[in-house]
Amino acid sequence: METSINISGTNGKAPLSTSSKAFAVAVQHPRRGVKKGIAIGDFIIRLCAMAATMGAAITVGLADQSLPFFTQFLRFQAKYDDIPSLVFFMVANAIVTGYLVLSLPFSVICIIRPLATTPRLLLVIFDAAMAGLTMAAGSASASIIYLAHNGNPNTNWLPFCQQFGDFCQAVSGAVVGSLIAGTLLLFLLILSAFALKRS
Amino acid sequence: METSINISGTNGKAPLSTSSKAFAVAVQHPRRGVKKGIAIGDFIIRLCAMAATMGAAITVGLADQSLPFFTQFLRFQAKYDDIPSLVFFMVANAIVTGYLVLSLPFSVICIIRPLATTPRLLLVIFDAAMAGLTMAAGSASASIIYLAHNGNPNTNWLPFCQQFGDFCQAVSGAVVGSLIAGTLLLFLLILSAFALKRS
Numbered sequence A, B: 001m002e003t004s005i006n007i008s009g010t011n012g013k014a015p016l017s018t019s020s021k022a023f024a025v026a027v028q029h030p031r032r033g034v035k036k037g038i039a040i041g042d043f044i045i046r047l048c049a050m051a052a053t054m055g056a057a058i059t060v061g062l063a064d065q066s067l068p069f070f071t072q073f074l075r076f077q078a079k080y081d082d083i084p085s086l087v088f089f090m091v092a093n094a095i096v097t098g099y100l101v102l103s104l105p106f107s108v109i110c111i112i113r114p115l116a117t118t119p120r121l122l123l124v125i126f127d128a129a130m131a132g133l134t135m136a137a138g139s140a141s142a143s144i145i146y147l148a149h150n151g152n153p154n155t156n157w158l159p160f161c162q163q164f165g166d167f168c169q170a171v172s173g174a175v176v177g178s179l180i181a182g183t184l185l186l187f188l189l190i191l192s193a194f195a196l197k198r199s
Helices: A002-013 A018-028 A032-062 A084-112 A118-150 A165-196 B002-013 B018-028 B032-062 B084-112 B118-150 B165-196
Strands: none
Touching: A032 A084, A032 A118, A032 A165, A084 A118, A084 A165, A084 B118, A118 A165, A118 B084, A118 B118, A118 B165, A165 B118, A165 B165, B032 B084, B032 B118, B032 B165, B084 B118, B084 B165, B118 B165
């Protein structure tokens, strides 16, 4: 608040011209540059998260076509819709990808107007929901894929990644991508908190 | 910023006495009461989340003692450490409970000084990490418990909740509690964004 009192001191001495108004804005918001940098970082991280979730959704979605082989003693065919968690995983990642695409204009608004709080708060609210969804989808599938790799002798659940190695590899990569995207979205929330902070 | 210019208008008329300084602080921060309310809400939600994660960790931890019965054709005994996801679930919920206990003093500081940003930013950073951990633990266990209830004929994973109904009930409740706690932590992040917002 000290800076604004300084400005009004200037205000008392002389009426504001256009150039001194611009100067006053610069003095009023000494961290405007920092906040613009945060907004640009937000945009880049958002693009990375979008790439990760899109890649994860497409990888899992295509994993049913890329594996035509089967063994005669297992009637299991390696498709994503054989496992409910992977269906949820694909839908959730597709939703998050769609949200991230739609959020890019708001992120651009935050770059152009780094001190606007309304678009930033909108982003925070939906980022939080989407971060939760991405983490939930990623870790639900992670536990299933761990089971597919290692099995669980205590519950007589046998692993099947020996038979369907490529499918397991593809899904494991997608799960890692989704968990990275979830972490990036949580990081976006922290960045938004710094952007909203009273400087 | 208009309010601060108003104050300096007053400043030009008369030198600030102690009482008018207090008045100036009140005018400078017209949303101080709102932010205090947000901080109190933060504290209450934090307590609820703590109760949920603590209950979840204890429920899963005790589930190995409460079920002594077994069947002769399954060598599985219903303990939480038979399933790796449930071990992770218990550890993660215990960590989050510990964090939430340690975060209570910071939340109290935010109630006493609603305009302080440093404790609030500290809370945001760790809340984001813990929200991710809670959601991950909850949903990883949710997918395993879904499997325990319904099985998956495509992968020859048979359900065992017919035999171990009480165990499954206890763990399902704990998973729901953990997911609620994760949602509350994400909601805390949104609340913190509103608390940090420039009024």
